[in-house]
Amino acid sequence: xxxxxxxxxxxxxxxxxxxxxxxxxxxxxxxxxxxxxxxxxxxxxxxxxxxxxxxxxxxxxxxxxxxxxxxxxxxxxxxxxxxxxxxxxxxxxxxxxxxxxxxxxxxxxxxxxxxxxxxxxxxxx
Numbered sequence: 289x290x291x292x293x294x295x296x297x298x299x300x301x302x303x304x305x306x307x308x309x310x311x312x313x314x315x316x317x318x319x320x321x322x323x324x325x326x327x328x329x330x331x332x333x334x335x336x337x338x339x340x341x342x343x344x345x346x347x348x349x350x351x352x353x354x355x356x357x358x359x360x361x362x363x364x365x366x367x368x369x370x371x372x373x374x375x376x377x378x379x380x381x382x383x384x385x386x387x388x389x390x391x392x393x394x395x396x397x398x399x400x401x402x403x404x405x406x407x408x409x410x411x412x413x
Contacts, residue, residue, distance in 0.1 A: 290314035290402040292384050297407030304374050304411070310367040310384030310404060318362040321389045323347075323400055324369050326380035326409075333383075337369060338394040347394040352378075374411045381406040 296308040310322065323338035337358040338347040346358055355374075360367040367384060383406045390399030 290317050290320065290386055292386060292402055292404035294382065294384050294404040294407040297382060297409045299410045299412065300374055302374060302376055302411055302413050305370070305372045306374065306409060308369045308371065308382055308384075308407060308409075310369075310386075312365045312367070312386065314365075314402075316388075317365050317386060319388070320386040320402075321394060321399060322358075322360065322367045322384060322386040323394070323397075324356075324358060324367075325383045325385060325400075326378075327383070328377075328380040331380075335395060335397060339367065340389065340394060345394065371409070374409075376411045376413045378409060379411050380409060382409050383407075 291313045293311045319341045325333050327333040336349045336352045339358045357370045385400035385403045387399040387401040390396035
């Protein structure tokens, strides 16, 4: 069982930056794929970034490509997401999730079996 705790959310002006952290407990976390999801009010949850356990392979949704960077530090059992050039449409609750790599690759949402509680990101215009 892996427990995840997100931090780093907050209020920022458009064009600003935030770094989210996802701290994990559990020995198997270093072998898990980890993803960042977000859900805005009235919208479906979307996977915006993911990283394979070996840190080389990543995925980004088109909406964040070039602005967000996912990384992980296995020694600290932590995954980060650096968010730059934030836009008001990035406002959402951000969740990290993790699980063993599924057959569909990083975008296979069924593999994300452990979830954090979420952290709010609000971008003002």
